[in-house]
Amino acid sequence: MLKFTKMHGCGNDYIYIDGARERIPAEQKPELVRRLSDRHFGIGGDGVIFINPSDQADFEMEMYNMDGTRAEMCGNGIRCVAKYVYDKGLTDQTQISVISAGRIKYLDLHVENGRVSTVKVNMGEPILKACEIPVLAEDEKGEVIAEPIEIEGKAYRMTCVSMGNPHAVVFVEDVQDFPLEQVGPGLEKHPRFPKRVNAEFVKILDEETIEMRVWERGTGETLACGTGACAAAVACSLNGLTKDTVTVKLLGGTLQIQWDKAENRVYMTGPATTVFEGEIEI
Numbered sequence: 420m421l422k423f424t425k426m427h428g429c430g431n432d433y434i435y436i437d438g439a440r441e442r443i444p445a446e447q448k449p450e451l452v453r454r455l456s457d458r459h460f461g462i463g464g465d466g467v468i469f470i471n472p473s474d475q476a477d478f479e480m481e482m483y484n485m486d487g488t489r490a491e492m493c494g495n496g497i498r499c500v501a502k503y504v505y506d507k508g509l510t511d512q513t514q515i516s517v518i519s520a521g522r523i524k525y526l527d528l529h530v531e532n533g534r535v536s537t538v539k540v541n542m543g544e545p546i547l548k549a550c551e552i553p554v555l556a557e558d559e560k561g562e563v564i565a566e567p568i569e570i571e572g573k574a575y576r577m578t579c580v581s582m583g584n585p586h587a588v589v590f591v592e593d594v595q596d597f598p599l600e601q602v603g604p605g606l607e608k609h610p611r612f613p614k615r616v617n618a619e620f621v622k623i624l625d626e627e628t629i630e631m632r633v634w635e636r637g638t639g640e641t642l643a644c645g646t647g648a649c650a651a652a653v654a655c656s657l658n659g660l661t662k663d664t665v666t667v668k669l670l671g672g673t674l675q676i677q678w679d680k681a682e683n684r685v686y687m688t689g690p691a692t693t694v695f696e697g698e699i700e701i
């Protein structure tokens with residue numbers, strides 16, 4: 420039997436597994452992730468996150484999308500990792516480090532009644548060079564800001580940012596009625612993105628508030644995306660549309676994002692929630 424914990428950050432829900440106790444061979448993980456993530460035949464989730472020991476940070480986050488592909492970073496997920504390790508007594512520290520795909524993040528845990536309620540994460544430096552995102556561009560060392568791109572025969576403008584994982588941010592007039600199911604996959608799998616891309620569709624509400632929906636690489640529409648919210652906030656600032664600290668309204672909740680330009684670090688603050696524990700035959 421495989422023990423797991425179901426958690427979410429703003430409705431972006433993953434299945435969390437203690438990688439120190441549940442030894443799954445690497446080659447079996449993609450298929451297991453697809454099975455566990457299935458909302459009818461499995462536990463159900465946007466993907467699976469293994470929490471592993473690390474000799475480079477306090478813990479390692481190993482994140483998989485619903486389709487079994489590995490992602491470099493997960494904002495909502497890393498906040499839940501912090502809640503998992505603190506609430507389960509794997510640490511008594513309220514400042515911890517978590518490594519994912521070689522990048523270490525530093526987290527401040529806010530504890531209420533002995534359990535983590537919200538987490539502030541230093542999400543690191545936004546990556547803007549086309550070749551590092553990666554996105555194909557004439558000037559591969561340049562930035563991709565408000566560049567035209569055609570999807571399903573319609574013209575959009577995108578701003579590309581990586582938070583360790585690739586994002587394409589498109590500003591739209593109406594987020595709620597936007598045809599995400601058509602445009603999202605077209606952008607996710609566009610040939611300009613060698614590793615595919617997460618696609619954020621953003622409406623500016625005022626200079627401190629935005630609303631967004633997201634079509635995630637390897638999962639589809641999710642109720643929230645932490646790295647996507649960071650990428651959207653950076654894109655808003657780069658396009659002169661908001662201040663450097665914004666409230667991001669998502670379908671599943673709200674995140675606070677700050678791009679500290681003096682340090683060139685992006686900070687994300689938001690909730691983490693445990694839904695239930697369980698075990699499943701594998």
Ligand SMILES: N[C@H](CCC[C@H](N)C(=O)O)C(=O)O
Nearest residue numbers: 490493494495584644645646
């Ligand atoms: N939901 C995650 C992002 C997952 C990114 C994944 N879809 C990818 O392939 O990069 C978040 O809260 O940041």
